[in-house]
Amino acid sequence: MLKDLFPQKKRKYATITPHPSARERVPEGIVDKCKGCGEIILALELEKHAKTCPRCGYHFSLGAMERVGYTLDEGSFVELFGQVRSTDPLSFPEYPGKLQKAQQLTGLTEGVVTGYGTIEGQPVAIGVMDGRFIMGSMGSAVGEKLTRIAEYATEQRMPLVYFTVSGGARMQEAIFSLMQMAKVSVALARHNREGLLYVAVLTHPTTGGVTASFAMQGDLNIAEPGAMIGFAGPGVIEKTIRQKLPEGFQTAEFVMEHGMLDGVVHRKEMRNYLGRILSLHREGGEPDGRRTAL
Amino acid sequence: MAVELPFEKPLVELRLKIEELKRFTEERGIDMSEEVATLEAKSKALSESIYRDLQPWQKVQIARHPERPTTLDYIRDLCVDFVELHGDRNFRDDPAIVGGIGRFDGYPITVIGTQKGRDTKENLYRNFGMAHPEGYRKALRLMKQAEKFRRPVLCFIDTAGAYPGTGGEERGQGEAIARNLIEMAELTVPIVCIVTGEGGSGGALGLAIGDHLMMLEHAWYSVISPESAASILWKDASQAQRAADSMKITAQDLLRFGIVDEILPEPLGGAQRAPAEMIETVRMAVKRAFAQLRTLDTETLLAARYQKYRVIGAWTEDAGTIYEVPQAATTTASLDAEPTAASDTQELDDLAYVARKTTED
Numbered sequence: 145m146l147k148d149l150f151p152q153k154k155r156k157y158a159t160i161t162p163h164p165s166a167r168e169r170v171p172e173g174i175v176d177k178c179k180g181c182g183e184i185i186l187a188l189e190l191e192k193h194a195k196t197c198p199r200c201g202y203h204f205s206l207g208a209m210e211r212v213g214y215t216l217d218e219g220s221f222v223e224l225f226g227q228v229r230s231t232d233p234l235s236f237p238e239y240p241g242k243l244q245k246a247q248q249l250t251g252l253t254e255g256v257v258t259g260y261g262t263i264e265g266q267p268v269a270i271g272v273m274d275g276r277f278i279m280g281s282m283g284s285a286v287g288e289k290l291t292r293i294a295e296y297a298t299e300q301r302m303p304l305v306y307f308t309v310s311g312g313a314r315m316q317e318a319i320f321s322l323m324q325m326a327k328v329s330v331a332l333a334r335h336n337r338e339g340l341l342y343v344a345v346l347t348h349p350t351t352g353g354v355t356a357s358f359a360m361q362g363d364l365n366i367a368e369p370g371a372m373i374g375f376a377g378p379g380v381i382e383k384t385i386r387q388k389l390p391e392g393f394q395t396a397e398f399v400m401e402h403g404m405l406d407g408v409v410h411r412k413e414m415r416n417y418l419g420r421i422l423s424l425h426r427e428g429g430e431p432d433g434r435r436t437a438l
Numbered sequence: 439m440a441v442e443l444p445f446e447k448p449l450v451e452l453r454l455k456i457e458e459l460k461r462f463t464e465e466r467g468i469d470m471s472e473e474v475a476t477l478e479a480k481s482k483a484l485s486e487s488i489y490r491d492l493q494p495w496q497k498v499q500i501a502r503h504p505e506r507p508t509t510l511d512y513i514r515d516l517c518v519d520f521v522e523l524h525g526d527r528n529f530r531d532d533p534a535i536v537g538g539i540g541r542f543d544g545y546p547i548t549v550i551g552t553q554k555g556r557d558t559k560e561n562l563y564r565n566f567g568m569a570h571p572e573g574y575r576k577a578l579r580l581m582k583q584a585e586k587f588r589r590p591v592l593c594f595i596d597t598a599g600a601y602p603g604t605g606g607e608e609r610g611q612g613e614a615i616a617r618n619l620i621e622m623a624e625l626t627v628p629i630v631c632i633v634t635g636e637g638g639s640g641g642a643l644g645l646a647i648g649d650h651l652m653m654l655e656h657a658w659y660s661v662i663s664p665e666s667a668a669s670i671l672w673k674d675a676s677q678a679q680r681a682a683d684s685m686k687i688t689a690q691d692l693l694r695f696g697i698v699d700e701i702l703p704e705p706l707g708g709a710q711r712a713p714a715e716m717i718e719t720v721r722m723a724v725k726r727a728f729a730q731l732r733t734l735d736t737e738t739l740l741a742a743r744y745q746k747y748r749v750i751g752a753w754t755e756d757a758g759t760i761y762e763v764p765q766a767a768t769t770t771a772s773l774d775a776e777p778t779a780a781s782d783t784q785e786l787d788d789l790a791y792v793a794r795k796t797t798e799d
Contacts, residue, residue, distance in 0.1 A: 318660050402610065
């Protein structure tokens, strides 16, 4: 009717100002807001879903030790090379302060945790990067630790898994940082020559020099859903081509569609997936044949 | 017409004055040869002093000089019977990377390099020497071919970086470079690499894994261009000069760090001033390098290549978990200060320490 064409502005809601003490009554860390859909999720619930949103599947960022916890069998992890730390070889402005801050924030000595453990009972060497440590950048210490764990895996004839998260090379170490791409690559080439399995798991975000080296050198390269994966950052590309990038450009799904990934694996499935892959590559094979969920 | 760089202005002015005097001599018949000689001596002294103490940022400008010899210039002069080979067999031929087979010093070799253009038109065709994934894949194809026919590989690097565009991302720019790194690590023929101008980031590294790495005297090589570093670190691209200083990008720095094996001296003022002389220097250096590498068996060659990259880096394993900020480093003023001999020695000590650490392991 005519009346419907001129709807009156009706207030259908009331604004309630929360009591100033309301914020304080919800202690820090009890709930988290999903960056994907905005849902408020209880921390316990989040924990139960391996820090992914139960509603939209958004994957929250994980610290390196948290990742170890979700991936390896409980209590199986043994850290190696934990004392390897960055120095400031170029006396780069503001670098020591950044290192110190990152160490205090993460409780880690460097941006990667290396060691070995088991996944569904099968031994594996792993390197897990931490995105909070100067944006997961790769300096000499990160390169050294990843190289050592690759060498360890070669010596021990063990499969190797890296979890990557990185803004790329660490500019404060300039050429040293670039050369870590080469260093880790030569170590992985030896591991590869020995017929051993290497799986790269790319998590959000994996870019720059890490994408252009070990993140893309796996026998299998897989990623978590929605992870941003690319060589150049979106900002750099947009500046170069003077256009906005389309929605979904450089997501894990996009990269898989373009043939660069073997699979996109939900975090809750990751342990099972890796377990299955490790089992399929066990030296000598498994006599009883392993039943899988697939 | 020669392209002059900003810091060369005093030289240019002097040269103009000399020319004016010479013209004067001719036109008026007055003998000014003494004055001319004085000025020429002055000009020589001035250019020597300018080019001896070039700042990193000035070297970057020389390294980017549009008249420097390009990869194809080197190839044409160094190789006889050169045959250019095209395409990655997957997508297309990337003109930003050239490659082929030629005879060098009597032996067939495979030559690959990034290719910049001389003018705008050619630069558009060459994409300013910034390669796409298919360029790196073409390079790898030619390297595997070299391996099959037991030809050594020579790589020329002069690129601001791999091209950061949408097509490159769709076709796996990261994967293409990553693949080259791991394949070059184990290629069973000798690889000699020369950074002739710009060594920009992963785009350069994708052709620069080898047994003998050389840089021209004024070339730069780093993780990122000074402009990009400045815009990321300080949100200000105009601080490129500061970034160039901080990042230690010159051939001299990299030799000191043990990352490059040899610096090839450039003619006074840069390779662009006397291309033929530069190419001759390169010829002799490549000849020496191949002659030496040819004597090694494959196992020794690969073990040495492994070790070459294995030892690069600076880290510590001392007790303690948190980085202690040294007193001096808490101020950023040290950047403006002249580097002292003491700090240089310290740096060298640190590197020696790193090398020791690695050999101990």
